[in-house]
Amino acid sequence: MDIFFIVVFFLYGLIFGSFFNVVGLRVPAKSLFSEKRSYCDTCQRTLSWKELIPVFSYIIQKGKCQGCREHISLIYPLIELATGILFALNYFFFGFTNRMVLGLLLISLIIPITVSDIEYKRIPNKLLIFFSPLFLIYRLFFPLNPIYMSGIGAAVAFILVLIIILVSKGGMGVGDLKYFTLFGFVFGLYHFLLLFFLSTLFGSIGGLITMKVKRLGRKSRIAFGPYIGLAALTVFFIGEPLIGWYISLF
Numbered sequence: 001m002d003i004f005f006i007v008v009f010f011l012y013g014l015i016f017g018s019f020f021n022v023v024g025l026r027v028p029a030k031s032l033f034s035e036k037r038s039y040c041d042t043c044q045r046t047l048s049w050k051e052l053i054p055v056f057s058y059i060i061q062k063g064k065c066q067g068c069r070e071h072i073s074l075i076y077p078l079i080e081l082a083t084g085i086l087f088a089l090n091y092f093f094f095g096f097t098n099r100m101v102l103g104l105l106l107i108s109l110i111i112p113i114t115v116s117d118i119e120y121k122r123i124p125n126k127l128l129i130f131f132s133p134l135f136l137i138y139r140l141f142f143p144l145n146p147i148y149m150s151g152i153g154a155a156v157a158f159i160l161v162l163i164i165i166l167v168s169k170g171g172m173g174v175g176d177l178k179y180f181t182l183f184g185f186v187f188g189l190y191h192f193l194l195l196f197f198l199s200t201l202f203g204s205i206g207g208l209i210t211m212k213v214k215r216l217g218r219k220s221r222i223a224f225g226p227y228i229g230l231a232a233l234t235v236f237f238i239g240e241p242l243i244g245w246y247i248s249l250f
């Protein structure tokens with residue numbers, strides 16, 4: 001395995017992670033292309049190039065804005081680092097294959113949606129609408145076996161999550177429904193079922209920790225999108241061995 005390309009992918013991931021932060025923050029606020037440069041949310045000061053280096057700027061500035069000394073959320077450098085690691089893993093696992101292209105599409109969809117859902121508790125329609133045709137084209141060139149698995153996956157995802165929304169009255173949102181349905185199409189029925197199981201598992205654990213840490217009440221709304229994304233990435237990277245292990249239990 002070529003260590004050079006792993007490092008290159010990691011560095012590209014850091015840069016893209018920084019871009020995904022901006023996309024996730026600005027798409028719901030409808031200001032992706034209306035702002036010229038990045039700025040501090042608190043004092044509106046335009047950031048210099050030294051403050052735009054992924055991860056390192058945060059460390060050098062000790063997590064504070066150089067203008068107003070306001071704390072910068074730890075989420076942003078973590079998102080950059082996570083994107084770097086995911087890019088590197090994607091190359092490490094799949095090399096220069098069509099599977100790597102699917103990985104890049106998935107990471108580029110999941111990271112901005114995670115940022116947006118954490119920040120605004122919203123899964124932006126615009127991101128789903130932008131990426132859906134790209135996944136459709138990918139699956140036309142590299143279909144699942146058998147080819148109709150994508151359709152069945154999407155249909156089951158849609159019906160299953162719709163029923164949960166109707167029964168639970170607010171446990172999941174329409175954004176979650178569309179997000180799950182897209183993954184049902186991308187991964188097909190069996191991998192989707194694993195993805196759905198993992199997302200509820202991660203969501204329950206994450207939800208309990210969040211409630212404990214933030215001392216929230218039982219009724220408070222917790223963004224579910226990040227757990228769906230985490231489950232999708234888990235299925236993408238280690239879905240095959242996971243499913244093999246699951247089947248071997250019987």
Ligand SMILES: [Zn+2]
Pocket residue numbers: 040041042043044045065066067068069070
């Ligand atoms: Zn500031």
